[in-house]
Amino acid sequence: MDFTWTPEQQDYRQHLRAFIARALPADWEAKSNYDPGSPYVVDFARDFCPALAAEGLLIPHWPVEHGGGGADPWFHWILGEEMFAVGEPRSYQYMNVNWIGPALLRYGSAAQQALHIPQITGGSVFWCQGFSEPSAGSDLAALKTRAERDGDGYVINGQKIWTSAASFASYCFLLARTGPTKRDISVFLVPMDTPGIEVREVMSLTGRRSLHEVFLTDVRVGEETRLGEENAGWAIVKAVLHNERIGAPRYIMAQRALDAAARVLRQDGRFDVPSIQAGLGKARAAVDACQLLCFRIIDGRMKNVSPGGETNVARYALALADRAVGDFIGEHLHDALLAREEQTILTQFRRAASTGLGAGAAEIQLDIVAQSFLELPRSH
Numbered sequence: 595m596d597f598t599w600t601p602e603q604q605d606y607r608q609h610l611r612a613f614i615a616r617a618l619p620a621d622w623e624a625k626s627n628y629d630p631g632s633p634y635v636v637d638f639a640r641d642f643c644p645a646l647a648a649e650g651l652l653i654p655h656w657p658v659e660h661g662g663g664g665a666d667p668w669f670h671w672i673l674g675e676e677m678f679a680v681g682e683p684r685s686y687q688y689m690n691v692n693w694i695g696p697a698l699l700r701y702g703s704a705a706q707q708a709l710h711i712p713q714i715t716g717g718s719v720f721w722c723q724g725f726s727e728p729s730a731g732s733d734l735a736a737l738k739t740r741a742e743r744d745g746d747g748y749v750i751n752g753q754k755i756w757t758s759a760a761s762f763a764s765y766c767f768l769l770a771r772t773g774p775t776k777r778d779i780s781v782f783l784v785p786m787d788t789p790g791i792e793v794r795e796v797m798s799l800t801g802r803r804s805l806h807e808v809f810l811t812d813v814r815v816g817e818e819t820r821l822g823e824e825n826a827g828w829a830i831v832k833a834v835l836h837n838e839r840i841g842a843p844r845y846i847m848a849q850r851a852l853d854a855a856a857r858v859l860r861q862d863g864r865f866d867v868p869s870i871q872a873g874l875g876k877a878r879a880a881v882d883a884c885q886l887l888c889f890r891i892i893d894g895r896m897k898n899v900s901p902g903g904e905t906n907v908a909r910y911a912l913a914l915a916d917r918a919v920g921d922f923i924g925e926h927l928h929d930a931l932l933a934r935e936e937q938t939i940l941t942q943f944r945r946a947a948s949t950g951l952g953a954g955a956a957e958i959q960l961d962i963v964a965q966s967f968l969e970l971p972r973s974h
């Protein structure tokens with residue numbers, strides 16, 4: 595793996611930074627709280643994403659025939675790093691770019707692509723992901739939401755939970771059971787204004803405003819909303835989950851929080867205390883290890899290597915890094931947390947409370963690594 599950024603990649607990063615610096619207001623940090631689901635950031639993204647699209651910066655890595663720049667996966671990664679470093683001003687539109695759009699390009703019919711792709715490439719639409727249910731999180735295949743055949747369409751009944759962005763999304767990438775066996779699952783592209791859909795906000799442990807319950811009662815959708823064949827949703831989900839797990843370079847916020855922590859500790863005259871130095875070093879090592887593991891995945895994408903257990907290793911490393919930095923902040927920076935002056939420190943501390951759950955629990959990543967990498971026997 596070559597660790598040197600090419601001149602083109604460096605230029606691209608500078609271009610992005612200049613664009614972001616022009617676009618974000620001076621009080622961005624205070625107003626956004628680095629929370630992509632906050633009403634302020636969602637509103638901001640409604641102008642920011644079309645502006646990114648007009649500048650050719652929204653989907654650099656998509657195929658040219660679909661409006662992208664045809665750039666390699668490193669450009670996609672650089673885009674993610676720069677966006678996440680400032681708290682994700684695209685709000686949840688980052689999901690469209692990372693995995694919803696690519697899933698539609700791979701599995702969607704011509705009509706589905708004609709409807710959805712221009713909205714995504716124009717930066718004008720929000721999607722949400724309707725996977726998790728009250729008793730189907732880690733064990734996603736246990737989901738109970740059903741889509742029953744009815745004439746030339748389906749009637750969907752069930753409940754989703756932890757659905758980020760559901761209150762402002764136009765469409766849901768929804769999983770529902772369409773057959774008798776555990777894997778008989780299909781994907782539906784459901785307009786969120788379809789009658790029978792009720793969304794309720796769930797207050798998050800971290801204070802964020804983006805989580806919801808979604809209740810589906812006799813929701814009628816046409817057959818044209820189904821993505822791929824009936825009962826073939828599991829293959830789509832597996833491909834999608836790979837892109838979701840390593841889709842956002844979240845370690846960037848941890849890096850920024852550690853930089854802010856070092857600044858505060860210097861001001862307080864505590865930076866040189868040996869136990870603090872050791873703690874900072876350990877946390878930094880965890881973050882850097884995570885970054886390098888993510889780089890391996892991107893390197894694999896460059897070489898068209900099929901994604902394997904490395905994705906799960908990197909996702910687990912992300913949980914470890916987030917927790918290491920969160921723990922360090924909790925132990926040494928309580929005054930800064932209470933003063934609420936350093937938003938990156940506060941954001942990272944809060945995020946660490948839920949990291950290792952979203953996009954697949956940390957323990958489940960270890961389970962998959964045990965089976966797919968180490969070939970250990972299953973316990974049941």
Ligand SMILES: Cc1cc2nc3c(=O)[nH]c(=O)nc-3n(C[C@H](O)[C@H](O)[C@H](O)COP(=O)(O)OP(=O)(O)OC[C@H]3O[C@@H](n4cnc5c(N)ncnc54)[C@H](O)[C@@H]3O)c2cc1C
Nearest residue numbers: 723724725726731732756757758948951952953954955957
């Ligand atoms: C910030 C955030 C945003 C989210 N956004 C979305 C979204 O937009 N759409 C969506 O569909 N979902 C979303 N989720 C839900 C997320 O996908 C689930 O939280 C995750 O899949 C875990 O499921 P669960 O919460 O039901 O926990 P559970 O599956 O009940 O797990 C609880 C604990 O038990 C452990 N555990 C469970 N099974 C095993 C096992 N076999 N071996 C060892 N340990 C085990 C887990 O590791 C975990 O620590 C979001 C979650 C978070 C935190």
